[in-house]
Structures are given as C-alpha cells and as structure tokens.
Amino acid sequence: MTTKKAVSPKGPAQGSNTAPTVDELIKFYKDMLLIRRFEERAGQLYGMGLIGGFCHLYIGQEAVVVGLQACANPGDTVVTSYRDHGHMLACGMDPKGVMAELTGRAAGYSKGKGGSMHMFSREKGFFGGHGIVAAQVPIGTGLAFAHKYKNDGGLSMAYMGDGAFNQGQVYESLNMASLWQLPVLYVVENNKYGMGTSVERSSASTDLASRGDAYNVKTMAVDGMDVMAVREAGIEAVEHIRAGKGPVLMEAKTYRYRGHSMSDPAKYRTKEELQKMRTEHDPIDHLRQTLIAMKALDDEGFKALDRDIKDLVMAAAEFAQAAPEPDPSELWTDIVVAA
Amino acid sequence: MALDILMPALSPTMTEGKLSKWLVKEGDQVSSGTILAEIETDKATMELECVDEGRIGRLLIEEGTEGVPVKQAIATLLGEGESAPSTKAPASKPASPAKPAKAAAPAKAALQAPTVATSPTGETQYSTWKTQTVRQALRDAMAEEMRRDPNVFLMGEEVATYQGAYKISQGLLEEFGENRVVDTPITEHGFAGLGVGAAFGGLVPIVEFMTFNFAMQAIDHIINSAAKTLYMSGGQMGCPIVFRGPNGAAARVAAQHSQCYASWYAHVPGLKVVAPWSAADAKGLLKSAIRDPNPVIFLEHEILYGQSFPVPDTTDFLLPIGQAKVERPGKDVTIVAFSIMVGKALEAAEKLAEEGIDAEVINLRSIRPLDTATIITSIEKTNRCVTCEEGWAFSGIGSEIAAIIMEQAFDHLDAPVTRVAGKDVPMPYAANLEALAMPQVADIIEAAKTVCYR
Ligand SMILES: Cc1ncc(C[n+]2csc(CCOP(=O)(O)OP(=O)(O)O)c2C)c(N)n1
Ligand SMILES: [Mg+2]
Numbered sequence: 001m002t003t004k005k006a007v008s009p010k011g012p013a014q015g016s017n018t019a020p021t022v023d024e025l026i027k028f029y030k031d032m033l034l035i036r037r038f039e040e041r042a043g044q045l046y047g048m049g050l051i052g053g054f055c056h057l058y059i060g061q062e063a064v065v066v067g068l069q070a071c072a073n074p075g076d077t078v079v080t081s082y083r084d085h086g087h088m089l090a091c092g093m094d095p096k097g098v099m100a101e102l103t104g105r106a107a108g109y110s111k112g113k114g115g116s117m118h119m120f121s122r123e124k125g126f127f128g129g130h131g132i133v134a135a136q137v138p139i140g141t142g143l144a145f146a147h148k149y150k151n152d153g154g155l156s157m158a159y160m161g162d163g164a165f166n167q168g169q170v171y172e173s174l175n176m177a178s179l180w181q182l183p184v185l186y187v188v189e190n191n192k193y194g195m196g197t198s199v200e201r202s203s204a205s206t207d208l209a210s211r212g213d214a215y216n217v218k219t220m221a222v223d224g225m226d227v228m229a230v231r232e233a234g235i236e237a238v239e240h241i242r243a244g245k246g247p248v249l250m251e252a253k254t255y256r257y258r259g260h261s262m263s264d265p266a267k268y269r270t271k272e273e274l275q276k277m278r279t280e281h282d283p284i285d286h287l288r289q290t291l292i293a294m295k296a297l298d299d300e301g302f303k304a305l306d307r308d309i310k311d312l313v314m315a316a317a318e319f320a321q322a323a324p325e326p327d328p329s330e331l332w333t334d335i336v337v338a339a
Numbered sequence: 340m341a342l343d344i345l346m347p348a349l350s351p352t353m354t355e356g357k358l359s360k361w362l363v364k365e366g367d368q369v370s371s372g373t374i375l376a377e378i379e380t381d382k383a384t385m386e387l388e389c390v391d392e393g394r395i396g397r398l399l400i401e402e403g404t405e406g407v408p409v410k411q412a413i414a415t416l417l418g419e420g421e422s423a424p425s426t427k428a429p430a431s432k433p434a435s436p437a438k439p440a441k442a443a444a445p446a447k448a449a450l451q452a453p454t455v456a457t458s459p460t461g462e463t464q465y466s467t468w469k470t471q472t473v474r475q476a477l478r479d480a481m482a483e484e485m486r487r488d489p490n491v492f493l494m495g496e497e498v499a500t501y502q503g504a505y506k507i508s509q510g511l512l513e514e515f516g517e518n519r520v521v522d523t524p525i526t527e528h529g530f531a532g533l534g535v536g537a538a539f540g541g542l543v544p545i546v547e548f549m550t551f552n553f554a555m556q557a558i559d560h561i562i563n564s565a566a567k568t569l570y571m572s573g574g575q576m577g578c579p580i581v582f583r584g585p586n587g588a589a590a591r592v593a594a595q596h597s598q599c600y601a602s603w604y605a606h607v608p609g610l611k612v613v614a615p616w617s618a619a620d621a622k623g624l625l626k627s628a629i630r631d632p633n634p635v636i637f638l639e640h641e642i643l644y645g646q647s648f649p650v651p652d653t654t655d656f657l658l659p660i661g662q663a664k665v666e667r668p669g670k671d672v673t674i675v676a677f678s679i680m681v682g683k684a685l686e687a688a689e690k691l692a693e694e695g696i697d698a699e700v701i702n703l704r705s706i707r708p709l710d711t712a713t714i715i716t717s718i719e720k721t722n723r724c725v726t727c728e729e730g731w732a733f734s735g736i737g738s739e740i741a742a743i744i745m746e747q748a749f750d751h752l753d754a755p756v757t758r759v760a761g762k763d764v765p766m767p768y769a770a771n772l773e774a775l776a777m778p779q780v781a782d783i784i785e786a787a788k789t790v791c792y793r
Contacts, residue, residue, distance in 0.1 A: 138531075335569070
C-alpha cells in the first residue's frame with residue numbers, strides 16, 4: 001500500500017475543512033460492516049444452494065465504495081461490474097431486496113430475473129450490476145452525458161476492476177469523456193487480480209492511474225483499504241468534476257479476501273499474502289481502531305452496533321429464503337416496453 | 340440454540356465433496372472468518388469459513404470422508420452458555436430449503452413475438468403527398484422528432500460538421516447545434532455503450548453507424564446492454580434508443596462492407612428490427628422508432644438513399660412497427676421481401692404478370708416483431724411463397740418465414756416455400772462475381788415459376 005496516507009491514531013487529520021465528523025465515521029463503520037456481514041451471509045446461502053450461478057463477494061474492498069459514495073449527492077448515478085452487492089448497499093438499496101434477488105425471488109430488485117450480477121434501482125441511482133467485463137464503463141459515460149445534456153448537476157460514478165481496465169472500451173470512454181468534459185468519476189478497484197491473473201501478468205504498466213494522462217484526464221491513486229483516505233480523495237475528485245473540469249480517473253488499491261467467485265480456490269496467491277492484508281490492512285479493523293482511539297464508541301457501543309447489523313442481515317436472509325419465486329407468467333414480461 | 344454447520348456447495352455444479360481436513364476441534368471458539376475445514380470439490384480444494392460466532396460443539400463428519408452430500412450437517416455450533424451433548428449426535432437431516440415449484444410451461448410457448456393484425460397500412464388516410472428521396476425522408480423524420488422532443492439527439496461518425504457520411508443528417512447541426520448533433524470519434528463500441536447509458540439516463544439517442552458492418556464492434560452493447568437490461572432489471576431499465584445506418588450490400592465494396600444483419604438482430608428478444616424500403620417507409624418508421632420506448636435497429640440501404648417515392652406531407656405521419664404492407668395484391672404466389680428486395684420483387688411481379696402469374700408482394704417493413712398475420716393470410720390465398728433477402732439463406736429471415744408458414748399454414752401450401760437469398764459466399768469484388776452473388780430479379784422470377792410448377 002504505497003499510497004497509504006498517515007491518519008493520526010487520534011482521528012482524521014485536524015484542520016482540514018473536509019474532515020469527517022465522528023458521526024460520519026461511525027456511519028462509515030456501520031456501512032462497511034453491513035457489506036461484510038451481508039457478503040458473509042450470502043456466501044453461506046450460496047453454500048446451502050439457495051443462491052445459484054456466479055456470486056462475487058466484495059469482502060475486503062468495503063472502504064472503496066463506502067468512502068466514495070459518501071461524496072455522492074442525491075441524483076448522482078452509479079454503475080459497476082458483477083461484484084456489485086457492496087455498491088448497492090452503499091447506494092442505500094434495501095438488503096432484503098438485494099438478498100431476495102440473490103435467491104432468485106419475486107421480491108428481488110429485478111423480480112428474480114437478474115440475479116447477483118444484474119440488479120438495478122433507478123430510485124437509488126444505481127444503474128447496475130453488469131456482467132460483461134467493462135461494459136459498465138461506456139454506460140456510465142453515457143449517464144454522465146445525460147447529466148451534462150440535462151444540466152441536472154449530477155455526476156456519474158463508474159466502477160471497474162483492474163482486469164476490466166485492459167478493455168478497449170475503457171479507453172474509448174476516457175477519450176470521449178475528456179473530449180466532451182463529461183461529469184464522470186472512473187474508479188478502478190485494483191484488487192490485484194482479475195480472476196487468477198495478477199495485475200503484473202495482465203498489465204504492461206502497473207501504474208494504472210497514469211493511463212489517464214494519455215487522455216488529459218485528472219488522475220488519482222488512493223489507498224482503498226482506508227475509508228478516510230478514499231473519502232478525502234473522493235471529495236477532491238467530485239469537486240473537480242462538479243466544477244465542470246471534466247472526468248477523473250481514480251485507482252483505489254484494494255484487496256479481495258475471498259475467491260473471484262464462490263468456486264475459486266485462489267491458488268494464484270499465497271496464504272501469507274491474504275493473511276497479511278487481513279491482519280494489517282483490514283479497512284473495518286482500521287476504522288475500529290481509529291474510533292477506539294477517538295473514544296467515539298465504547299465496547300458496549302460496538303457490541304450494540306454489531307448486533308444491529310447482524311439482525312439486519314439475518315432479517316434479509318430470512319426474507320430472501322421465505323419470499324416466493326416469481327410467478328411463471330413473469331417469464332414473458334419485461335421483454336419490451338409496450339409502445 | 341445450537342446451529343448446524345452444513346456441507347456447502349462451493350461451485351454452481353457441486354453436489355457432494357470430500358471433507359479432507361478439519362482445521363478446528365470440538366470446543367474451539369470461532370467467529371466469522373475462522374477457517375473451519377478444507378473441502379475438496381469436483382474442481383479444487385477450498386476452505387470453509389465460519390459465518391456465525393460460537394463454539395464448535397460436535398464434529399459430525401470425520402475428516403477424510405468422501406462423498407459428503409451438499410447441505411449435510413457436518414458440525415454443530417454452540418451459542419453462549421450451551422454445552423455439547425455427550426454422545427455423538429447422529430447427523431441430523433438438514434432442513435432443506437423449500438423447493439420452489441417448477442415453473443409451469445406456458446400453455447403454448449409463444450416463441451414468436453406477438454403477431455399484429457394488419458389493418459389497411461397506415462398511409463392511405465393522407466390526402467397531401469410530396470415526392471422525396473429516402474435520404475430526405477430520413478432527415479425530415481429526425482428533424483421533426485428532434486423538434487418535438489428535446490431529449491432526442493443524434494450521434495455518430497461525421498454526422499455533424501460533415502453532414503453525414505451519406506448526407507442523411509444534412510442541416511441538422513445548423514438547426515439543433517452541437518449538443519444535439521454530436522460528432523463522435525471512430526469508436527463504435529464506446530459510443531454505442533455511451534448511447535445506451537444516455538438512454539438509461541433519460542435521453543433518446545439516435546446512434547448512426549456509418550454502416551452496420553461497423554456495428555459488429557458495438558454488438559455487445561446492442562444486445563447485452565440495450566436489449567437484455569429491461570428483462571434483467573425486472574422492467575426498470577427501459578432503453579429508448581435507435582441504432583440506424585445503411586445495411587446490406589452497396590456496390591463493389593466487397594465482403595467487409597456488404598453484409599445484411601437483419602437475421603442477426605432479429606434473433607434477439609428485446610430488440611425491434613425495422614427495414615424500410617420506400618421513402619414513406621423510411622419517414623413513418625423512423626419517427627415511430629424514435630418514439631418507441633425500446634431499442635430499435637433501423638436497417639437502411641445505401642442504394643435506396645437516392646430513390647424517390649411519394650410521402651404524406653405532414654409531421655403526423657407515423658407507421659406502426661410490426662405491420663407489413665401488401666405492396667401489390669395477387670392471387671398465384673406470395674413474394675415476401677424487405678428493404679431493397681421489395682423493389683426487386685415488384686419488378687419480378689411485373690414480369691411474371693406478362694407470363695400470366697399474378698404475384699402478391701409483401702413489404703415486411705418490420706422484421707421483429709414480424710407481421711405473421713399478413714403473411715399467413717396471403718399464403719391462405721396463394722398457397723405458394725417465395726422469400727427474398729440480400730443476406731445469406733442459412734439461418735436467414737426466409738428460413739424463419741418458411742418455418743412459421745409450416746407451423747401455421749402447412750395445409751395451405753401447394754409447394755415448398757422457396758428462399759431467394761445472397762449466395763453462401765463472402766461478397767466478391769469483381770463486378771461479374773458480385774452480380775452472381777447477389778439475389779437478382781431473375782432469381783425471384785425463376786423461384787416464383789418453380790413454386791407455381793411452371
Ligand atoms: C467480456 C468478458 N470477458 C470475460 C468475462 C469473464 N470474467 C468475469 S470477471 C473476470 C475477471 C475480471 O477481473 P477484474 O476486472 O479485476 O474485477 P474483479 O473480479 O477483480 O472485481 C472475467 C475474466 C466476462 N464476464 N466478460
Ligand atoms: Mg480485480
């Protein structure tokens with residue numbers, strides 16, 4: 001984590017007018033914990049055969065989306081890949097609706113027709129959930145085009161993986177976004193691997209953010225395991241974009257603890273590497289230590305919060321198991337909109 | 340309350356596995372993230388992580404056991420203050436999740452998009468007409484719709500300053516400005532995806548491909564992003580977008596610039612596919628396509644751009660997508676065509692008339708949804724059918740029509756349906772070979788005679 005910013009153990013950098021309040025820090029903690037517990041539960045439901053197909057967990061990467069969504073306004077739009085559960089929760093989507101989609105039930109966000117990789121909520125500004133690696137990048141660019149066209153003050157956030165970052169359409173998008181000064185924040189969640197291929201084996205230059213230079217795009221790199229650093233970078237990026245200065249490309253260096261999807265034994269990395277990230281760079285532990293040092297929460301406070309999150313996730317899991325499957329007639333709906 | 344820890348499914352296909360190694364023992368305190376065991380699946384050895392907090396009660400399956408079924412209890416987890424029963428508990432049957440009822444097959448799987456009953460085809464009601472080229476009709480359609488709806492915009496290569504590679508967007512930049520008539524870099528994959536995103540974001544993009552040959556670079560966004568997302572979002576993510584441009588063979592531009600994509604796009608639920616022939620088709624269908632809340636593939640033809648036809652002289656002229664038009668009534672044989680082949684079919688019909696064969700010519704106008712009712716009604720009258728298309732016969736539109744006729748009007752057929760199509764070769768450059776590869780009027784005449792046994 002070469003870009004790691006020093007955060008004083010007593011709290012976030014003082015004197016910065018963008019420093020988060022204690023309440024905000026507690027909210028980040030809760031949001032990250034919700035994602036972690038939700039994903040652990042999803043993994044368990046997968047093991048029980050209640051979730052099928054591909055299921056990509058976000059465990060380890062929580063600080064990226066929580067830190068950046070803290071910088072978003074209502075009306076902004078978000079797209080990401082198939083590793084999307086964390087993004088949906090961070091956008092304020094209901095854990096019950098997300099979990100019910102994972103189990104393929106009518107109460108899911110896509111009525112059970114999309115599954116883990118394809119979920120949407122117009123209401124929350126979440127535009128998917130896309131299963132084709134990097135397809136969300138031009139789509140997010142198009143959402144930015146719409147923000148600019150309508151002059152609605154909104155911006156688009158387009159998340160992608162390090163593997164996706166080698167797709168040609170990413171560069172087509174960077175070029176157009178810069179050419180037309182579109183309000184878009186591109187976030188590369190560099191978790192070091194695209195399935196089993198490390199960044200070193202897939203990318204001729206591992207300084208991913210620098211690729212934005214070729215398109216006259218503002219670039220940033222941030223420690224994606226540190227929610228406060230991510231949020232601070234996010235504020236800078238969003239200010240730049242909202243000022244009409246064009247797109248920003250941000251590389252967030254992060255790590256996924258689980259396999260690529262549920263069936264990945266993760267043979268391409270060492271146990272030591274994983275263990276080191278977990279014990280030394282865990283984003284939730286890190287914030288917990290900060291909160292303890294700040295005396296923001298005592299033991300009881302943490303316990304109560306953990307319990308609340310656990311209950312929320314349990315309720316989602318129970319809901320998702322009890323909810324009925326879609327009616328067979330749903331097979332034939334939502335194919336085209338009646339003109 | 341003690342919880343059962345179950346044998347997990349660790350891949351989409353796993354039904355059983357080997358519990359190769361326990362990494363905890365009875366009495367161990369565990370929490371979420373603790374690795375409990377190593378499990379060998381059909382593909383690999385994986386670690387089983389604990390989700391809940393507690394103490395391991397009993398290990399119910401010995402390590403090294405093979406063939407442990409998924410969802411079998413393998414251990415128990417005790418909560419605070421609980422103790423394990425002293426004797427080894429029999430492996431309790433895991434509570435199997437309520438098996439949801441199998442989706443009942445719909446009464447009659449309607450594979451085909453709903454058919455549309457044909458009414459007299461739209462334009463007869465108009466009293467004032469003017470003569471226009473297809474090019475002008477397309478331009479007017481876009482201009483009228485852009486005046487009507489400020490969210491409609493045009494993007495593509497050379498559409499603005501250059502006025503269109505084929506001059507379809509002549510004058511639009513001047514009238515609507517550069518925010519609404521947008522020159523793109525040569526980046527089909529990117530701008531098709533950008534268009535889809537803009538449509539999700541509430542705009543109505545018209546995306547021009549310089550020709551549909553280049554849309555192959557963008558086909559992932561057309562199909563995976565534009566066509567499927569409505570379904571995958573349970574109806575939330577409508578995508579009102581038109582992808583338009585010349586399709587099929589121009590002249591002497593050889594294989595990479597001469598393909599018909601009608602059957603490629605017609606294959607896909609979620610898309611509408613339209614192929615105008617006349618200027619009136621072009622005007623009325625493009626206006627409908629722009630107003631349609633779905634992604635519409637609008638297949639034009641370069642050779643037709645300069646041809647003139649009568650067009651109703653009003654901004655209210657719309658043609659419904661999904662309705663074919665009987666261009667020439669006849670009683671002996673039905674010739675079904677679309678795009679440039681309609682003109683060739685009409686020419687063939689004139690020549691056939693001289694030989695005493697009265698051909699009915701159907702202009703499909705819309706390929707998906709397909710107006711099967713008009714086709715079937717015609718077959719019931721003529722009992723014979725010839726299909727015409729520029730594209731290849733294999734898996735082509737003619738093949739689809741032949742299948743539909745067999746399914747819905749088999750007893751009315753007096754002869755096998757015959758396909759006139761492009762020859763099954765990449766389009767050659769040499770003038771003589773090109774002419775041989777393309778379906779010609781003579782081929783239609785010959786096919787019509789064959790099905791009439793003449
Ligand atoms: C176009 C395309 N190619 C391949 C795949 C299969 N695939 C799914 S995810 C993935 C790896 C992507 O890695 P990365 O972008 O780093 O994202 P991460 O999974 O690490 O979040 C691959 C190859 C796909 N879904 N789409
Ligand atoms: Mg990755």
